[in-house]
Amino acid sequence: MRLITRFSHHFRAKFSLLRSLRTRLGLAIGGIALVLSLFASLIVGHTVSDQLKVNVGDDLADVAYQMTDKLDRGMFERYRDIQIISTLNAIRDPKSSVSEQRSLLEKLQSTYTDYAWIGFTDNQGVVRASTGTLLEGKSVSQREWFIKGQKAPYVGDVHDAVKLAKLLPNTSGEPLRFVDVAVPVMDLENKPQGVLGAHLSWKWSNEIKESLLRQRTGSSKTAFNLIPNEEMFILREDGEQLLGPPGFNAQPQASALPAKSLSLASVKAAQRGLNSYMIETWPDGNTYLTGFARSAGYRNYPGLGWLVLVRQKIDVAFAPAQQIQQQILAVNLTLGALFAVLGWVVAAEITNPMLAIAAAAEKIRLGNTGVKIPVLQGKDEIANLSKSLNRLVHTLIGQEQELKASNEQLQLELVERQRAEESLRQSEEKFRQLAEHIQEVFWISDPQANEILYISPAYEQIWGSPCESVYANPESWLDAVHPEDRECANAIQLGFSKGSLEKINPQIYNIEYRIIHPDGSVRWIWSRAFPVKNAMGEVYRQVGVAQDITERKVAEETRKALEQEKQLSELKSRFIAIASHEFRTPLTAILMVTGMLEKYSEKLSEDKKHQYFSQLRSAIKRITHLLDDILILGRAEAGKLEFNPAPMDVVNFCKEIVEDLQFAAGEKYQLNFVAQCVGAEYPSATHTCLDENLLRHILTNLLSNAIKYSPEGGNVQFDLICDYKSATFRIQDRGIGIPAADKAKLFTSFYRCSNTGKISGTGLGLNIVKEAVELHGGQITVESEVGFGTTFIVTLPLQSYTKGLSEGRN
Template sequence: MRWLSRLNPRNSLRAQISFASGAIALLLSLALSYYAAENSKNQIEKSEGESFARRAASMLDVLDRGMFERSREIQNAATLEDIRDPDVSVGRKREILERLQRSFNAYAWIGICDVQGKGLVGTGKYLEGKDLAKRPWCSKGRDRAYLGDMHDALLLSKLLPNPSGEMFYLVDVAAPVIDKQGKLQGVLCGHIFWKWAEEVLDSKKTPGMDTFLLSQDGLVLSGPEPARSDLAKVAPLTLRTLRQSGQRSGYLLETWADGKTYLIGYAKSSGYRDYPGMGWISLMREDVTQAFTPARQLRQRILAMGVMLGLMFAWLGWMMAGRIAGPITRISQAADKVAAGELTYDVPMQQGNGEVAHLSTAIHDMVGSLTREISERRKAEEGLRLSAEVFANNSEAIVITDASNAIVMVNRAFTEITGYSDREVLGKNPRILASGRHTKEFYQGFFTVLHSHNQWRGEIWNKRKNGEVFPEWITVSVLRDERGEVTHYIAVYLDLSERKKEEERIQYLANYDVLTGLPNRYLLNDRLEQGLSYAQGHQARLAVMFIDLDHFKNINDSLGHDIGDALLKMVADRLKQCLRRSDTIARLGGDEFVAVIGDLNSEDEATFIAEKMIASLMQQFDVGEYQLSVTPSIGVSIYPEDGETATLLLRNADLAMYRAKDAGRNRLEYYEAAMNAKAVQRLQLENDLRSALAKGQLTMYYQPKVSVSSGEVVGMEALLRWSHPQIGFVSPADFIPVAEESGLINEIGDWVLHQVAMQQRIWLSQGYRIVPVAVNLSVRQFGQKNFAEKIQSIVRNVGIPTHFIELELTESMLMDIGGDSIRVMDQLNEAGFDLSLDDFGTGYSSLSRLKLLPMKSLKIDQSFVRDIDTDENDEAIVNATAVLAHAMEMKVIAEGVETQAQLDFIRDLHCEEYQGYLFCRPVPESIAVTYLQRESAI
């Protein structure tokens, strides 16, 4: 019962504090759970709503792409000669249409109505002879391509096999059929099962989420609601939002007619390419009781935690209340000890007017006078001991002198810093530490400030016992007695030696290159600005040289960065020896150096120095066990002719250096104004190229490959062309290097491969016997992650076998590819792609590397074929190349064959294929298709 009485808040302060603590914790948990749940619900609504909108947009994109492909497929079929020709038999046309229907299993029926609207021919002979004039596709498809929205098919649902007896829903795609004289022959139409669209939506469906497809009028085309039902009747807010919102996608919450509240994401169709779309709308919804389950669970967890925290705080309050009530117990215990004679015991004193306070005051006063003296003495002793420990163990040196400046006390840090022991300095003046660097006037000012302010603080140079001069930060204070007379001086020293060294190190790193010790970019700019100031003031000339080592990356890649760094140090020393002491040579980073030569009399001086650098670097470097040599490309700009600012001179010297590299490397080039114009032109070309793909300015041309023995077209090469809106056709020799340097080549390369594969698929669907088409690859494409998997995916998604795509690599690429690229080539070969080596003879590839590559064919560059019948050297090169390729079991293809004599020559060498103007120039796909043979009739 006594224990229960202690828990009653009416009888116990301790119980009151405990219950109050628990209640506060529980209330805070309730507020926190509500806030966290609401915040979580808002976040879920936003993230899930945006996710639903993106998925809805993805489904519409798949449907629009599919409709675009079907529209283009029907339009292509309408241009087939056998379809356009009125003299071709109905059976032949039906055969073509049935083969087209088999290419896409969603076609319910494909047929043609004539100009009077009568069914001319159709798959399965359905609707032949029927009056189709009132069908929208038959009437509206006469002038241009037609796409119809979803509709029922009463007639076809009876004609076509339909075991279920359910109504068919179709989507129409039609195009006019026009003969060679431009006369309308009829309309070709493809009926697509609406189940195709429903299957797309089902493939995107997630358990617990509903997917809808709506017409632009708000009718349900597919989804849980009945077909053709009006969304306004079940979700009026959603439909109103769709009609009023100007955004293509979004999300909202609404309670539908079934009484459930849903989180809804929507997206509106915008078509695909030249397909404007049907105005379809995609919705995804999820019951909020499911969507907001994480928020509800979070609230429950926080409430459970709040209950546990309430219990814990109640327990803590109980414990703390016990501490509050503790003084009463201690007073009672103290009274017992005092009564027993323990006068040294410090009795706690309780404030107030109650009995406890009175009792504690009486006991405290009784023993206070007896214990105060003992306590104060112990505190004083402890303070002195602590002060002595602090003085002795302080990391800063402390010196105490008397009024006459005689040292009376030093600590351990003083001995460690100065080297003097306390016995060596006690009684002496601190001037024994003087370094001699400070003047008499300095010390006079020092004592003036010290006595006027009782303190001086600053940096002083002193001398250690071993004679070493060092900097220190010192604080000197004056102690005075009651009369204001000086009794002592206290000096506290902090050794700044390491800090000074670190500052010097930081200053060095900020201005000098760590590897070579040359000035860095920051110090170079400062030196260059100084040189320009001098040149401007004295009407002098100044030269800036931009020096870049040729092919230095090969040394790092092959021998390692440690060898490369050692070589850079030696190069820096030789470049420095080529300059005057007043000149500056700096390293910008990597293998780039910049020299500043001031006070020039003429350009000949700069030329002399540059040629001296070239000759010096060409001499052999002994780096470890290797004997290496490097060559520089040097660009020079002159002040004031080529610029009057440091930025302009450096930029122009850089442009001149790139001109030196383009001109063959290992040479000197002076800046010319045309270089800047060329750089601006290249930048403009890069900017235009970035938008060329999106604006449809890039097109594909094809050049046939011809069998030497039979004269038949056995392959083609895909060639990229750019039709610029202002300057016309841009040569690939101009824009392909720009694409490679800017990184656009990866995106363009993927587009080219997809276009070629898609064109192959179109030709195949049109009934042509396709041949392998070669696509050129760039070395940058091999640097992409999972490159082999990516191009396999592109070809696989289009739906053609990989052996119909041939990949061409230039010989110059072999110098840049490494082991990983060879592995990628092996993966491509195993995937079924044929690899071909292009432009053979123009690079410097080794036979040892060539034999490791999985090449199926080798192309002789046209520069050797062009003069093959007049130049003995070219004749010998082509002959040797053919023998080499055949020995390595590779097919030989000759490029640039323009004359019959050249063709006869390569025929004698048993070359398998050729391509060139003798047979055909590169042509667009509309002409290239004429070189393909049609498949034989089934």
């Protein structure tokens, strides 16, 4: 019975405790804090874990990319070394001694000890000179590097040593493996001289791998400063293993794939040129996080498509993430328990006064007038307290709302500021990554302090000088500028000089100039700079870009040379075709007439003979005219066409030419000549000078063309307009006209318009006219419309008599 009574008291005590406001409030606060802590730990732990996994994967992918980049850069250096050596006279000159060539090759080998062997062969594949005299006098004509190296620069993939396996020292006990580099060698007359080849020891790749992994092992940038414990593989493009961890077996014994060949999803992705990571199971049955990348060459080195894999076991790679999750969970559980205790304490502080006031009020309600409100006296005080409490609660609520609004505004401002700071940080990071990976030089300077604030690493590659030299001396870059371009480049100073760029002609911001690289090569640089203004419109920074455009310049020169060669070839073909046709026609006429005179001279009448002789003279005159045009054009192109002005009567001279051409043209054509001359000196024109011979070529060709290209006949209008300064000759016909597409090449040698048809001509006349006009210092223009005729306008400056004589003597 006592046991039942004790249990009943204990149950009532427990139930009463649960009904307590303090207990319920404390349990509610503690429970909510604990649940929120657990929920937060799960979210934060999962988020951090995922981010760490992504970071580890990106880190492995970056290691793979770094390895491919180091391999490509290393091969580029060797590729460039062999090409540079092949251009030296000691190799190209057939008279160079074998010892001199061997010394040069051994010097190259000493500068980079991973060259296992370097040799120079003749065109038959016999080694002429080599490092250490190895294989000298031996034939390598069947080797792939010699066969392909005769035609173009060649880089061969990794292979086992053949002839050199027994000749070179090998302390490692492993088979010697080489990478071949070969280039054709031309002698001083640019004829094939032989092949320069080199065997690069494959041990070089293992050294790069060990160096990279050592750097990561000693670096403090790895997650939680743990040893990466990574394994690296180098594969051929087809997946065959070239380099891997010691004792690694690429395939299980039951696999049908060839030895050392990896068949993984990461290999296939790398073969497609991707650079990323993935989780996959390897042939040993373990799951790894694998980063991969594919080499793509560097500059003019095309690359061999090597694949690089970097793997790390999942339990090692993701161990930091699991550790983070455990730590976050432990911290949040501790905080939840602490909040529960604090909730219990706070509940007591809140409920005790309320319980005391409620107990006192309850006692007063029951009629116990002796009970007073704690700390207060009398009923009036209770009323004042309740009113004060009501006013206080009302005031506190208002202040709480204002405080809440203020807190929300501050929170929004804080979030916005954090976003702005994060955006600025990301922008700066993107800018630095962009500036440090582009091939152009990017710089920022302070024009007031004459100080370089930033210059991208591409400066070292293009100028061949360290960036520190520009930071120390902002004008040191000018030392490499070609002397002929220094004045032009100095005008812009790459924005390094003091003062505002706005005070300089904006055209100089966009300039091209040459620099001399430390290796002696000349490079073309395109540079642009511009000012950056602050909110007040003042220039406080200068930025610019400099780009190596040597390849574009070389391509432009090559294109221009090819275009000139093509034009010369077309000119030669046109000349042969036109000249042969123009000579054949009068020569045929001469042969026919002379044959008739020879056979039938006694039977022919005097009129018939006179007709034949007239045909002979016409044919001979035509040949003579053609030869004269060719000779004049030749002298003009050689710069030997003379300009000899002399006093002349321009009006009478034009009348004589018109009369001669009118007689030759016949009644079908009507040449109308009109002269309009100002001044008392005309028409005699005794105080002006022109070259009569050149003027005759100008007018004769233009009037003859007006007649020739008006096959239906008609009027040819010839106007002469003179004043004290110039003479203008205007010749207008109503002939076939000139197509718009032909006007651009109208004054080109041997060029004939597309609508001339069977009308004979050489295409020399207008070219001679242009040369004669330019010797006078004048100009010629043309207006034409197909089917409506053509107008040529020649304007020649008139010279004084004394000036003309002086220039004629010169």
